[in-house]
Amino acid sequence: MRRALAALLLLGAAPAPVVQADLLMTADAPRLADYGLFDASGAPAPGVTPYTLNTPLFSDGSEKARFVWMPAGAKAQYRADGALAFPVGTVLVKKFAFAADQRRPGQNVRQVETRLLIHRPAGWAALSYVEQPGGAVLKRAGAKVPVAFTDAKGRAQAIEYTVPNQNQCKTCHQHGEAITPLGPTAGNLNDGRQLLQWQASGRLAGLPAAGLPRLARWDDTAEPVASRARAYLAVNCGHCHSRGGFASNSGLYLTPDEREPAHLGVNKRPVAAGRGSGGHEFSILPGQPDRSILLHRMLSSEPGVMMPQFGRALIHEEGVALIRQWIASMPAAGPPSAPATAAAR
Amino acid sequence: MRAWLLTMVALAVPAGAKTIHVGPGGDAQEKLQTALIEAQPGDTVHIAAGRYALADGLSLDVDGVTVKGDGPDKTILDFTAQKVAGEGVLVTSDNVVVRDLAVENAAGNGIKSKGSDGIALVNLRVEWTGGPKSTNGAYGLYPVSSKNVLIDRALVKGASDAGIYVGQSQTIIVRNSRAEMNVAGIEIENSYDADVVNNTATNNAGGILVFDLPDLPQQGGRNVRLANNQVVGNNHVNFAAPGNIVASVPSGTGIMVMANRNVIVTGNHVMANKGAAVMIVAYTQKFTDAAYNPLPRGVSVYGNHFMDNGKAPAFPGGREIAAALGGPLPPVMWDGVTRFAVPGGGEMAADGGISSDAPGVTLNLGVQGTPPTQARPAPLPTSLVVSTRKDIVLPAALEARAR
Numbered sequence: 001m002r003r004a005l006a007a008l009l010l011l012g013a014a015p016a017p018v019v020q021a022d023l024l025m026t027a028d029a030p031r032l033a034d035y036g037l038f039d040a041s042g043a044p045a046p047g048v049t050p051y052t053l054n055t056p057l058f059s060d061g062s063e064k065a066r067f068v069w070m071p072a073g074a075k076a077q078y079r080a081d082g083a084l085a086f087p088v089g090t091v092l093v094k095k096f097a098f099a100a101d102q103r104r105p106g107q108n109v110r111q112v113e114t115r116l117l118i119h120r121p122a123g124w125a126a127l128s129y130v131e132q133p134g135g136a137v138l139k140r141a142g143a144k145v146p147v148a149f150t151d152a153k154g155r156a157q158a159i160e161y162t163v164p165n166q167n168q169c170k171t172c173h174q175h176g177e178a179i180t181p182l183g184p185t186a187g188n189l190n191d192g193r194q195l196l197q198w199q200a201s202g203r204l205a206g207l208p209a210a211g212l213p214r215l216a217r218w219d220d221t222a223e224p225v226a227s228r229a230r231a232y233l234a235v236n237c238g239h240c241h242s243r244g245g246f247a248s249n250s251g252l253y254l255t256p257d258e259r260e261p262a263h264l265g266v267n268k269r270p271v272a273a274g275r276g277s278g279g280h281e282f283s284i285l286p287g288q289p290d291r292s293i294l295l296h297r298m299l300s301s302e303p304g305v306m307m308p309q310f311g312r313a314l315i316h317e318e319g320v321a322l323i324r325q326w327i328a329s330m331p332a333a334g335p336p337s338a339p340a341t342a343a344a345r
Numbered sequence: 346m347r348a349w350l351l352t353m354v355a356l357a358v359p360a361g362a363k364t365i366h367v368g369p370g371g372d373a374q375e376k377l378q379t380a381l382i383e384a385q386p387g388d389t390v391h392i393a394a395g396r397y398a399l400a401d402g403l404s405l406d407v408d409g410v411t412v413k414g415d416g417p418d419k420t421i422l423d424f425t426a427q428k429v430a431g432e433g434v435l436v437t438s439d440n441v442v443v444r445d446l447a448v449e450n451a452a453g454n455g456i457k458s459k460g461s462d463g464i465a466l467v468n469l470r471v472e473w474t475g476g477p478k479s480t481n482g483a484y485g486l487y488p489v490s491s492k493n494v495l496i497d498r499a500l501v502k503g504a505s506d507a508g509i510y511v512g513q514s515q516t517i518i519v520r521n522s523r524a525e526m527n528v529a530g531i532e533i534e535n536s537y538d539a540d541v542v543n544n545t546a547t548n549n550a551g552g553i554l555v556f557d558l559p560d561l562p563q564q565g566g567r568n569v570r571l572a573n574n575q576v577v578g579n580n581h582v583n584f585a586a587p588g589n590i591v592a593s594v595p596s597g598t599g600i601m602v603m604a605n606r607n608v609i610v611t612g613n614h615v616m617a618n619k620g621a622a623v624m625i626v627a628y629t630q631k632f633t634d635a636a637y638n639p640l641p642r643g644v645s646v647y648g649n650h651f652m653d654n655g656k657a658p659a660f661p662g663g664r665e666i667a668a669a670l671g672g673p674l675p676p677v678m679w680d681g682v683t684r685f686a687v688p689g690g691g692e693m694a695a696d697g698g699i700s701s702d703a704p705g706v707t708l709n710l711g712v713q714g715t716p717p718t719q720a721r722p723a724p725l726p727t728s729l730v731v732s733t734r735k736d737i738v739l740p741a742a743l744e745a746r747a748r
Contacts, residue, residue, distance in 0.1 A: 160428065166406075168404065171435075249489045249561065249563075251562065262634065269588070269590070269630065271561060271590075272483060272487075274483020277589055278588075280588050293588065303427050303429055303452035303453060304483075309431040
């Protein structure tokens, strides 16, 4: 016994945490550690499985790690549109961290925040835990965290990183009255392997044999600009700008499969943009990115003008460049391109 | 039976309803936002007199909560240093009252409700204290996609779009309120069943607007009554950012009705507006939405008091029209658009006329999209069409909460 203990100590191995399934279902734990999703070093507990997305939301260049945990034997059901149908008991985890120098990702990383979406019997709950000495704690009213780093172009950046409050979580994650996950859609998970792996490990049911949707990688220059742009807009804007989303009243719908040019913003006049219009007449004026409200609002970091309304403090230069290229490439008369999700062969 | 019981329980004010008091000092943002998150249905969040400096928006997503200050000059939510969020205060729940406080210098909109059933905004001040500027937020009070909406005793100053804007909503009363130095004073857009009564709109670019726009989830704006309002001296320069529909509202406009059905304008005092006292027009832009009707129809104007309007119309062709008529514009100006081309084919005519018991002019433009340069102005024959429409009635519980 003593030898076993000594061996453990020598190896430096703490006992693996156990996911507290009952606590997850019943209470908003004050400390992230209470849920047993990660060990003290931040390594995921057994069953807490990392996943990746083709096109992620821009979050000021933070490094984001995503995990899913489902109760033993539970499976997600495939859906072509929207997030997969995750069973009650599921936890989706997103950890936000900043590398001291974004040219050296993974090195000198500072953890900032961990967000949970927990599928309880009454619906999804959104909780945000802010990293503090001694471990991450629940902050339902949000928080501001000063963060400094060197960005991908070698420039020093100092931002006030905003941890969303509980209502702001819902603003983005609402569909109708309910909270819903955003990232793990079939199309955004479909990198050619991931969905098959989930199916093989018994975590996904109902996957069709062919015709899986695939959202483009926004930064894969081998893909058509239109597919990349639509994927970028779907992920960064389409959660609010959808028929069931917070910005439904705008009539601007940037969801992956929207086909109506006016609802995509083409030659669409603003409704309630106010000064956010920047003096431009149309959300998208084909061929004229610098006369398009959509780009103008991406180019702002001023509240009341900037879009998205929260989730970033910096302007995403690479995202702006992509949307600029897309709008510039639109023929002046014609409607825009194909939808963002292509059925894979 | 069980469902019925549950409904009864849900409707009743919970026995444990309490008041959460928040006072100035400390981290105002966290204190206020925490109170708004932790409030339970039936609770009141009382914000004591004082100035609260806020760097982020505040939001409420709990049904049945009253947020109450100590008065619009005493409890001041100051968003001058706002860095995050598109509005000062956002309400997304039902049966909410916000009252007796001020919102100053919000970066975007002042107070917004989205998707609320039962929203009362009472005895409020929303102001951009640096005066009218195009960099001010768009809307002061902004219920959208909501129903059972009450705005009572509000003062809104300096909005770069509309001071009081109700959009895509239904069953609405805006009363006893004052809008000044906004681009539009009060605007009802893409909405159904609204009474705008006993308000004052003064020194805006346009006083009171009733609009309908295409490509939106709710359109076909209808059944709006503007009654017993003071619409005075709305001659402020239009400082809206170009591109927005209100940027096209000519300075000097008293009341403007665009693309709505069944609008009543009665008992208003419309004075000293340099352009049209009442302007009734079709949507002028091209549109592709086959479900949209750009025409004003069933508009009746009667029993208003008009004085000293129309002396210097600022809209294109206004001066020429006034000259042709040999003096100031008559109180009512209608563009005379009576039909439009439906996108995808066919033509549709207006299903209801325009009537006024006061002198008016029609520009006889005919088909939607005809530019005003082709106007053939002619007097609009006066006729008295009195409405028997009943007042809009809000749920008694909402009126009681708002008292």
